[in-house]
Each structure stands twice: as C-alpha cells, then as structure tokens.
Amino acid sequence: TQLLEQSPQFLSIQEGENLTVYCNSSSVFSSLQWYRQEPGEGPVLLVTVVTGGEVKKLKRLTFQFGDARKDSSLHITAAQPGDTGLYLCAGAGDYKLSFGAGTTVTVRA
Amino acid sequence: KAGVTQTPRYLIKTRGQQVTLSCSPISGHRSVSWYQQTPGQGLQFLFEYFSETQRNKGNFPGRFSGRQFSNSRSEMNVSTLELGDSALYLCASRSVGQNIQYFGAGTRLSVL
Numbered sequence: 001t002q003l004l005e006q007s008p009q010f011l012s013i014q015e016g017e018n019l020t021v022y023c024n025s026s027s028v029f030s031s032l033q034w035y036r037q038e039p040g041e042g043p044v045l046l047v048t049v050v051t052g053g054e055v056k057k058l059k060r061l062t063f064q065f066g067d068a069r070k071d072s073s074l075h076i077t078a079a080q081p082g083d084t085g086l087y088l089c090a091g092a093g094d095y096k097l098s099f100g101a102g103t104t105v106t107v108r109a
Numbered sequence: 110k111a112g113v114t115q116t117p118r119y120l121i122k123t124r125g126q127q128v129t130l131s132c133s134p135i136s137g138h139r140s141v142s143w144y145q146q147t148p149g150q151g152l153q154f155l156f157e158y159f160s161e162t163q164r165n166k167g168n169f170p171g172r173f174s175g176r177q178f179s180n181s182r183s184e185m186n187v188s189t190l191e192l193g194d195s196a197l198y199l200c201a202s203r204s205v206g207q208n209i210q211y212f213g214a215g216t217r218l219s220v221l
Contacts, residue, residue, distance in 0.1 A: 041215075042199050045210070092208050095164045096165050097142075099144075
C-alpha cells in the first residue's frame with residue numbers, strides 16, 4: 001500500500017501548456033520531496049518542502065505544501081519537451097524515503 | 110565531486126542464482142540507502158546503512174541483504190533469485206544532518 005498517492009498517473013500535453021501533478025499522503029512527514037527521473041537514470045531532487053503552506057518556485061516549476069503537511073502539488077508553467085520525465089514525490093522520515101508511484105509526464109513538441 | 114556510482118549497470122541472471130550489487134557513495138557521505146524500482150510497485154525502500162550499521166529495513170524477504178564497509182561503500186546481495194526480483198536497484202547516499210539523498214543511475218537486474 002502506497003503511503004503517498006500521486007495523480008494523475010500519466011500526463012501528455014503539448015509544448016507551452018501548463019500542468020499540475022498532485023501528491024496526497026495518509027501520513028505527516030517531516031519533509032516532502034519532489035524528484036524527476038529520466039529513462040536510464042536515478043531520480044534527481046527538484047525541491048524539498050518542510051513547512052505547511054510553503055510555496056517554492058524553481059524557474060517554471062511551482063511547488064506547494066499543504067497546511068496540514070499531508071499533500072503537495074507541482075505546477076509547471078509553459079511546459080517544454082525537456083520537462084518530460086517521471087515525477088516522484090517522497091516523504092522523508094525514519095532514515096528512509098517513502099515514494100509515490102509517480103506521474104509520467106510527456107511534453108510533445 | 111563524483112556522484113553515486115553503482116556497478117554493474119546491467120545484470121542478467123537465472124532463477125536460483127545469487128547476485129551482488131555495489132554502490133560507492135559521494136565522498137564524505139556516510140549514509141547509504143537501497144531501493145527497488147519496478148513498474149508495478151514503484152520505488153520501494155530496501156534498507157539504509159550508516160557507519161556500517163543497518164538503521165532501517167523495508168518489507169522485503171531475508172533473501173535481500175546488505176552491508177556497508179568502513180569506507181562507506183555498500184553492497185547488496187539477493188540470494189535464490191526469483192523472476193519477480195527483476196527490477197532497477199537504486200542506491201542513494203546522504204550526508205550527516207542532511208535530508209537530501211543523491212541517487213546513482215541504478216543497476217538493472219533481469220532474472221530469466
């Protein structure tokens with residue numbers, strides 16, 4: 001059973017469109033992290049959110065952490081083909097990360 | 110600074126065999142974690158080592174084991190391989206006091 005539920009599972013959009021990926025948890029974690037993984041590679045950390053209500057921006061990516069620290073979202077503005085990949089959210093605690101199943105994002109040129 | 114290095118990148122084994130995977134963490138990182146990634150189950154935590162001691166273990170059978178050496182390098186071993194063990198095995202290292210894990214590119218294990 002996944003502690004973290006991600007939606008949608010798949011997302012295919014045209015270059016220039018916006019997209020949002022959601023991550024909902026049944027537990028509260030000390031921090032929540034977002035990763036992107038490309039084929040043949042390991043996940044690469046995009047951001048860590050710690051405080052409830054926190055909003056972080058990384059160029060065209062905006063990350064939000066819910067007030068109760070149990071849900072998060074990743075919004076990409078004006079998506080580009082380089083944004084294609086598997087987006088994973090992960091809750092940190094007890095010396096391990098608990099991952100969601102991931103959202104596969106495909107941005108078509 | 111070199112990243113996390115996993116060897117080998119690809120492995121093909123048959124059922125019943127055993128396999129050993131290796132992970133060299135980022136220099137100075139003393140925590141090493143292992144994860145299994147499959148299309149059906151996603152990324153699942155296997156175990157975490159710090160200073161040669163296992164601090165946490167995921168819900169995997171005893172066929173999966175690991176160890177860490179004094180130089181922080183880590184190995185994981187899977188004995189009596191089953192078809193379902195086919196997966197990408199990822200290693201991640203972390204610095205003391207940091208919550209950021211850096212992943213290697215993984216070892217792709219195929220069990221035939």
